[in-house]
Amino acid sequence: MRDAADLSRRLLPEVRDIAREAGDLALRYFRPGAATSARIWSKAGGSPVTEADVAVDTFLKVRLSQLLPAAAWLSEETADDARRIGRDLVWIVDPIDGTRAYLSGSRDWSVAIALLFEDHPVLGIVHAPAHKTLYEATRGAGAFRNGEPIRVSATTDLGSCSVAGPKPQVDRLARRHPRIGRPPRIPSLALRIVRVAEGAVDLxxxxxxxxxxxxxxxDIILTEAGGRLSDLAGAAPPYNRPDPCHGELVAAPAALQERVIEAITSP
Known part of the structure; x- marks a missing residue:
């Protein structure tokens, strides 16, 4: 893992530049407060995709593969290749996380990039171009927002936490803690997690x-900022499985994680 951490730190400046270029490409089609100028169609299952998603995905695949040819690839907008299973290095990419927000003119979308080593994230970038904000981390080196260190909330009072997430899940927590705060919805899951990492929301x-x-x-940004991402059994999410789908997850300061899970799962 030490060699992988060293590799990720060497790669980070170039990956950061690539993420910013990808964000600039996405901004060409983005209209704040208005519908995107990009063409839109539906994928199998009905979720929307735009020509911006495809353009950014193509750009990232070319540039990141050139940067690290040994790495396999997994992306929302690329046909899956089963040869990624068991590979030491894997790029995992969402060219536009929060497509519905993007196409409607909301600023809460992001470009998300991770590098896995032996199925564990060792480098992560979440770039929110419409907010001019870039979050980043590598294993063991801390987490940063626009170059400044970030840290999860220091609160120890679960009952007064601000909680971002789907209403049914927040309602479950509110049964035990009715005073929790409910900030505006954060449609990009990557942004929701990194806003916990920077302490903008508590959970x-x-x-x-x-x-x-x-x-x-x-995930790695949150971890390096002193937080944890886990399922409702307290286990870290596994990556690079044949089916890359996850169950319910909680992002929280490490000191609160067990209490949050207990509160959500208690009858």
Whole structure:
């Protein structure tokens, strides 16, 4: 893991530049407060995709593969290749996390990039171009927002936490802690997690069916900022499985994680 951490630190400046270029490409089609100028169609299952998603995905695949040819690839907008299973190095990418927000003119979307080593994130970037904000981390080196160190909330009072997430999950927590705060919805899962990492919100809840590309880059940022991403059994999310789908997840300061899970799962 030490060699992988060293590799990720060497790669980080170039990956950061690539993420910013990808964000600039996405901004060409983005209209704040208005519908995107990009063409839109539906994928199998009915979720929307735009020509911006495809353009950014293509750009990232070319540039990141050139940067680290040995790495396999997993992306929301690329046909899956089973040869990634068992590979030491894997890029995991969501070219536009929060596509519905993007196409409607909301600023809460992001470009999410992770590098896995032996199925564990060792580098993560979540870039929010419309907010001019870039979050990043590598294993053992801390987490940063626009170059400044970030840290999860220091609160110890679960009952007064601000909690971002789907209403049914927040309601479950509110049964035990009715005074919790409910900030505005954060549609990008990657952004929801990194806002916990920077302490902008105390807790983030994620409903079942998140995919590797939604969470992997943000996961290491949260971890390096003193937080944890886990399922409702307290286990870290596994990555690079044949089915990259996850159950319900909790993003929280490490000191609060067990209490949050207990509160959500208690009858």
């Amino acid at each position: 983030g809840l994620i409903s079942a069916d998140a995919r590797d590309w939604d969470i992997a880059g943000a």
